[in-house]
Amino acid sequence: MAIQVFGFKNALGLLRDVRFWRIVGQLFFVLFLVWLGTTLWHNLTLNLQKAGIQIGLNFIQSQASFDIGERIITYSPTDSFGRALFVGFVNTLRVTGIGMVLATLLGLVIGLARLSDNWLIEQLAKLYVEVFRNTPLLLQLFFWYFAGFAKLPSIDSNTPPSSLFYLTNRGLALTWVSATAATGIWIGLLTLATLIAIGLWQWRRWLRIERGVASRTWLWAGGAIGLGIILAFAITRASPFEWNVPRLNATELEGGLQISPEFTSLLLGVTFFIASFIAEIVRAGIQSVPKGQWEAAKSLGLKPGVMLSKVILPQALRVIIPPLTSQYLNLAKGTSLAIAIGYPDIYFVANTIFNQTGRVVEVMLILMASYLGVNLIISLIMNLVNYSFQIKER
Amino acid sequence: MSLDLAPITDSPPVSTSLTPWNWARKRLFNTWYNIILTIAALLAIGLGLKGFLVWATTQAQWAVVSNNLKLFVAGRFPDPLLWRLWIILGVIIGLSGLTWGKLQAKERLWTRDRLLIAAGIAVAIGLIPISFASRLISGGLLLLLLVAFWLGRLLPSRFNRWLAVAWALSFPLVFWLLRGGFGLQEVQTTDWSGLLLTLLGAVIGIAFAFPLGVLLALGRQSTLPIVRLFSTLFIEVMRGLPLIGVLFIGLVMLPLLLPPEWGQPDQLLRGLVGLILFSAAYIAEVVRGGLQSVPRGQLEAARALGLNPLLVIGLILLPQALRTVIPALVGEFVSLFKETTLLSVFGLIELLGISASILANPDYVGRYVEVYLFAGGLYWIFCYVMSIASQRLENSLGVDQR
Numbered sequence: 001m002a003i004q005v006f007g008f009k010n011a012l013g014l015l016r017d018v019r020f021w022r023i024v025g026q027l028f029f030v031l032f033l034v035w036l037g038t039t040l041w042h043n044l045t046l047n048l049q050k051a052g053i054q055i056g057l058n059f060i061q062s063q064a065s066f067d068i069g070e071r072i073i074t075y076s077p078t079d080s081f082g083r084a085l086f087v088g089f090v091n092t093l094r095v096t097g098i099g100m101v102l103a104t105l106l107g108l109v110i111g112l113a114r115l116s117d118n119w120l121i122e123q124l125a126k127l128y129v130e131v132f133r134n135t136p137l138l139l140q141l142f143f144w145y146f147a148g149f150a151k152l153p154s155i156d157s158n159t160p161p162s163s164l165f166y167l168t169n170r171g172l173a174l175t176w177v178s179a180t181a182a183t184g185i186w187i188g189l190l191t192l193a194t195l196i197a198i199g200l201w202q203w204r205r206w207l208r209i210e211r212g213v214a215s216r217t218w219l220w221a222g223g224a225i226g227l228g229i230i231l232a233f234a235i236t237r238a239s240p241f242e243w244n245v246p247r248l249n250a251t252e253l254e255g256g257l258q259i260s261p262e263f264t265s266l267l268l269g270v271t272f273f274i275a276s277f278i279a280e281i282v283r284a285g286i287q288s289v290p291k292g293q294w295e296a297a298k299s300l301g302l303k304p305g306v307m308l309s310k311v312i313l314p315q316a317l318r319v320i321i322p323p324l325t326s327q328y329l330n331l332a333k334g335t336s337l338a339i340a341i342g343y344p345d346i347y348f349v350a351n352t353i354f355n356q357t358g359r360v361v362e363v364m365l366i367l368m369a370s371y372l373g374v375n376l377i378i379s380l381i382m383n384l385v386n387y388s389f390q391i392k393e394r
Numbered sequence: 395m396s397l398d399l400a401p402i403t404d405s406p407p408v409s410t411s412l413t414p415w416n417w418a419r420k421r422l423f424n425t426w427y428n429i430i431l432t433i434a435a436l437l438a439i440g441l442g443l444k445g446f447l448v449w450a451t452t453q454a455q456w457a458v459v460s461n462n463l464k465l466f467v468a469g470r471f472p473d474p475l476l477w478r479l480w481i482i483l484g485v486i487i488g489l490s491g492l493t494w495g496k497l498q499a500k501e502r503l504w505t506r507d508r509l510l511i512a513a514g515i516a517v518a519i520g521l522i523p524i525s526f527a528s529r530l531i532s533g534g535l536l537l538l539l540l541v542a543f544w545l546g547r548l549l550p551s552r553f554n555r556w557l558a559v560a561w562a563l564s565f566p567l568v569f570w571l572l573r574g575g576f577g578l579q580e581v582q583t584t585d586w587s588g589l590l591l592t593l594l595g596a597v598i599g600i601a602f603a604f605p606l607g608v609l610l611a612l613g614r615q616s617t618l619p620i621v622r623l624f625s626t627l628f629i630e631v632m633r634g635l636p637l638i639g640v641l642f643i644g645l646v647m648l649p650l651l652l653p654p655e656w657g658q659p660d661q662l663l664r665g666l667v668g669l670i671l672f673s674a675a676y677i678a679e680v681v682r683g684g685l686q687s688v689p690r691g692q693l694e695a696a697r698a699l700g701l702n703p704l705l706v707i708g709l710i711l712l713p714q715a716l717r718t719v720i721p722a723l724v725g726e727f728v729s730l731f732k733e734t735t736l737l738s739v740f741g742l743i744e745l746l747g748i749s750a751s752i753l754a755n756p757d758y759v760g761r762y763v764e765v766y767l768f769a770g771g772l773y774w775i776f777c778y779v780m781s782i783a784s785q786r787l788e789n790s791l792g793v794d795q796r
């Protein structure tokens with residue numbers, strides 16, 4: 001009966017106890033990690049000391065003294081490293097955001113075409129998916145950039161002095177709108193008219209459902225917006241915007257919306273690549289909707305468009321959204337290949353800073369934080385979208 | 395009361411095959427918008443194909459491809475030592491043929507597809523502009539593949555284990571032939587380039603990333619909190635970063651993390667470390683899916699039998715989990731194969747890198763379309779074949795039937 005705390009019997013019992021080994025094992029794992037961490041950190045500081053590089057984030061405020069070719073927020077070489085990184089981050093967000101929209105639209109079209117009853121369209125969509133999915137993204141970027149834009153005509157004496165759009169080896173110049181003094185009033189009035197139109201729409205719909213009155217929702221809502229337009233024109237007596245047409249000035253294109261070949265190649269590359277994956281996700285999602293749902297929708301006499309938008313897609317989206325989110329994350333990560341064609345995204349800027357200062361640890365941490373930020377933004381939005389499409393039970 | 399039921403008569407199944415005319419009416423011209431779509435698509439295909447053919451036969455200068463075939467495939471591997479690459483190819487083809495034959499032992503020997511593919515390869519060997527000797531060896535290798543396939547079907551199943559041993563032994567053999575030493579002339583790793591480096595990177599990447607990925611997946615599913623935390627953190631950080639960032643860690647940060655007296659490790663090695671860490675995280679997530687698909691009862695039954703945790707994992711959990719995720723693993727391999735292109739950003743000259751250096755040659759200035767079409771075609775063939783193989787595998791394993 002005596003409890004032998006340090007006795008042979010209990011020690012053996014301890015050794016045979018899985019719980020004991022679990023704790024010991026984890027202890028050793030922690031010790032190993034601590035040893036690994038301190039050794040690596042020691043090596044790192046030693047190596048950086050030898051190279052004469054300090055560690056610390058205060059360098060962010062010193063002057064960057066390199067230029068960034070493409071930016072949508074103001075930046076000059078006299079600005080700080082931090083500002084340069086922010087310019088890169090905004091550039092990454094820009095190409096990611098536009099790419100997400102375009103890739104979704106293209107993916108949806110190709111995915112639907114994959115299910116078309118037209119054999120030729122189905123085969124073309126399949127060809128698209130197989131070609132773009134089975135070649136590396138970097139190769140596609142090179143193709144758009146070197147075999148696409150570099151082969152376009154250069155600006156020379158044959159270039160027309162003014163044109164609605166230019167497609168040259170220096171990029172794309174489009175006619176765009178530019179704001180005038182009247183733009184503010186137009187936007188304000190149209191926003192107001194839209195809000196009223198939505199209210200009227202809801203009211204007419206409520207009347208139809210509750211009282212059985214002919215609703216004419218389109219007429220009411222359209223009337224409100226039409227009135228808004230007439231009012232805005234009466235007040236300002238001017239068009240809401242001016243067309244800004246690109247034109248040739250000596251050897252440079254001016255005005256309009258100028259899009260660089262780097263940005264366009266990157267955008268085309270990630271859009272076409274990710275769209276091929278999205279197309280397969282859309283196809284799988286639509287095929288996951290039971291056949292009975294199609295038949296029920298058809299037997300109710302719904303038109304193809306209504307059937308797709310009201311019956312099939314809402315159900316398919318529940319299957320589509322989770323893998324779609326991971327494709328969006330892939331797209332955001334894919335934009336980091338920008339460095340290969342010289343578009344100044346966050347990785348490009350971080351790499352330039354590393355080459356100038358040798359601050360490897362800080363650059364790595366900044367990169368991790370930026371991509372974590374982009375991923376979090378995308379995941380957050382997509383989780384909200386996902387939530388709104390979940391089955392809502394009463 | 396009795397029911398009068400009409401006697402069931404045997405009638406032939408309704409024929410579902412359509413005449414070409416009816417097929418076209420049903421699949422191409424059934425509605426007005428399909429008629430428009432079909433005509434528009436035909437026009438687009440016609441114009442696109444015509445434009446491409448005109449370009450390919452008149453403007454394109456394919457000399458940039460045909461003169462540099464060796465560079466594309468074997469990179470800067472020294473010319474006098476090319477026989478070693480042929481031997482490697484022979485070993486791999488022989489073993490693949492045997493394995494393939496074993497896997498399909500129960501099926502017919504000569505299906506239409508197989509004959510067509512073999513004939514296609516034979517014609518390709520006859521057409522591509524290579525020396526007569528190379529053509530002869532290539533033909534011999536095709537023959538070797540077919541003979542090995544035939545032999546593999548005949549091999550009794552007790553040779554399965556030997557086949558696995560042969561595969562395991564082939565790795566050091568291939569490495570020896572590539573690197574030299576032990577009586578062979580040495581080849582620098584910087585001379586491993588072109589398609590050779592692409593394939594090497596993908597195979598080494600998957601060979602090391604797979605065990606690491608399995609460990610990480612087990613760690614993430616583990617009941618040990620510290621191990622789970624570490625694995626989850628590692629996987630999520632790796633998956634959150636773009637590959638180019640992970641390669642940056644491998645190529646730029648790794649030398650700084652090692653003791654100063656070690657100097658700079660081999661550049662290829664550092665690149666591969668980045669690639670392996672990155673793919674391991676993705677493989678871990680795939681394997682985790684497999685682990686979660688194993689019914690709980692299997693584990694409880696194993697524990698009830700008194701197996702210790704290691705045996706539960708090794709004998710019960712992993713065999714069932716890995717079987718279900720083989721197709722997804724092939725998918726990971728395909729993406730790893732495509733992602734080796736990023737090594738070229740860091741100066742490792744794989745297929746895309748060698749394309750860039752060929753384009754830098756003043757003789758071939760501006761021949762971007764030809765070179766990238768050719769390189770893209772090579773990537774496409776490998777990825778497409780692997781994805782087809784993955785689908786076949788999925789069917790033969792009956793993954794979705796269980």
